[in-house]
Amino acid sequence: xxxxxxxxxxxxxxxxxxxxxxxxxxxxxxxxxxxxxxxxxxxxxxxxxxxxxxxxxxxxxxxxxxxxxxxxxxxxxxxxxxxxxxxxxxxxxxxxxxxxxxxxxxxxxxxxxxxxxxxxxxxxxx
Numbered sequence: 001x002x003x004x005x006x007x008x009x010x011x012x013x014x015x016x017x018x019x020x021x022x023x024x025x026x027x028x029x030x031x032x033x034x035x036x037x038x039x040x041x042x043x044x045x046x047x048x049x050x051x052x053x054x055x056x057x058x059x060x061x062x063x064x065x066x067x068x069x070x071x072x073x074x075x076x077x078x079x080x081x082x083x084x085x086x087x088x089x090x091x092x093x094x095x096x097x098x099x100x101x102x103x104x105x106x107x108x109x110x111x112x113x114x115x116x117x118x119x120x121x122x123x124x125x126x
Contacts, residue, residue, distance in 0.1 A: 010058050013112035017054050020105045021047045031093045039093070043084050050077040054113075062120070071117045078110045 024047055028040035057070040082103065089099035 011116065013109055014054050014058055016105065016109050017051045021051055027094060027098060035093055039088060046077055046081045046084060050074060053077060068117065068120060071113055074113050075110065078106055082106055
């Protein structure tokens, strides 16, 4: 689950969320102006909130009571982002292929978060 980055080790889900944010930032600029200021801004704010939450969770102590709550909040952000992107596809701000790409990434992020959360329940704290 964790990858080495020099001296720090972060879960892979952090990189996945970061990659999604960068990709979405490149897509939102193509939204119509009226949608960029509302939906586009909300999409980017949500993915940045998600990145913030997974980074907070990555630096939280495994035995912390805060960690499960951070992971639940992260999953809620993933669910909300799914709806925002579905709306963007329905309004044709994203193509079907773009939406499918983002949905696949969100599924992978959701699975990673779920596995992380289950690992906390599976192994009692040392």
